[in-house]
Amino acid sequence: MQAALRASRAKGVPVVEVPLLAVAHEAGISRSTLLRRLGGSRGALDEAVRAAGVDPGEQKPVRTRAVEAAAELIGEQGLAAVTLERVADGAQCSVHSLYAAFGGRDGLLQAVYERHSPVLDVEAVLAGPREDFPSTVRTIYRLLVDTLNREPRVLPAMIADALARPGDPAVQALSRHVVPRILGGLGQWLTDEIAAGHVRDLPPLLLTRQLMGPLLIHFLLRPTVELLPGTDLPTTDEAIEFFAQSFLRAVTVEASDDHTG
Template structure:
């Protein structure tokens, strides 16, 4: 192959995208992400994580090899990415169909045809950028190893807070400021069961298996997420306090994971 691929896109992903396009008889830009992931032998969430949440890098990498990826991405893909950028920069209030249409270079009518309305677009953005699938993968890969699962949990959560577009930090910031905001309530109704339902089931299973102390799973979730959430809320201010040395992210994740295990894992696990 000629040219150089984007640093985040390895040659195997480019080749998988081209094979998937040939198999489906479509341009690369029109091949669903899930089909490319299947061709590459990885999960959809893993592929999106490697691409930084957007397929633009993949299309650019394909183009750099001399293969034309095709025209613009479908309206659905452009709208989801545009909506994520708007939420990251302006919060949920910035997610209007008019604003999304302007950024995605499409019509408001096409958004209604594709999604049905703002709420459905919001759901699609949450499904794309929420950590739910990544957390499920980290827990499944631990294969019953509680310590490995807890460390994986913190790594996924840290990645969620730091990667662009910064959807989760924007939602948390707005939820702290406007707890009854219509968008926040809708997010809780839709995303809550998908995210916290999986965590609740996993933690309850660990309690039943005798690996975790028998506390309400809601408190266990608070104990797991609270320290890292506070770390990210405090860090932007703490960086400007003279003489204060802040732990780096890797160290923070390790310390928080070990602290949780010491507090709640039963002896012998």
């Protein structure tokens, strides 16, 4: 406890923001020894500090801290960098706590995907009162682009890993979680639009790829392409409108002026 307080004063941050490695160094022991003495989690340390009359500071729940730490790793180094040990270090918790919160690495990656992909927002749009088909397409595009541009760039990194290493166990596990969600959301919406006579009768999976593919490619490559000299790219809004009109012209049963903007 005294080592934690000294490290806190030296760094000028609350005790909860002091990494266990720094506490161990201040105490003159290894991090593993410190964790063993704490019973595998820093909770006992924070409680001891609190019992001594010092507020250790507010700390987010383990699940939130772990998702944030894993997202930073993915955005910087890709899926391969996400080990439970590295996430535990970043989240200032024990590996045991990660197993308790997520059940393992696959569960953690699924939680990161849901937090840093548009899947929950898109599902909410499709579950609520719907706009007409063209307006819904544009709303989905906006959600997707906002996610692709958000820091840390988790979704682009995950897509890159899926393309580069499709057989990787982590990619396979994430795909088994993601693909059914996409087909259950976007796929069912498109199936309903086919039944309503608004969309051509094509396989929902192909329609989903046609909906997302061109837009994804453009915005995934955009950060690189816009650095090239002499490149004149459309604005984000112009690009969204272009891809929306292209998709609507391709799939709607009766392409009218209303459907094409």
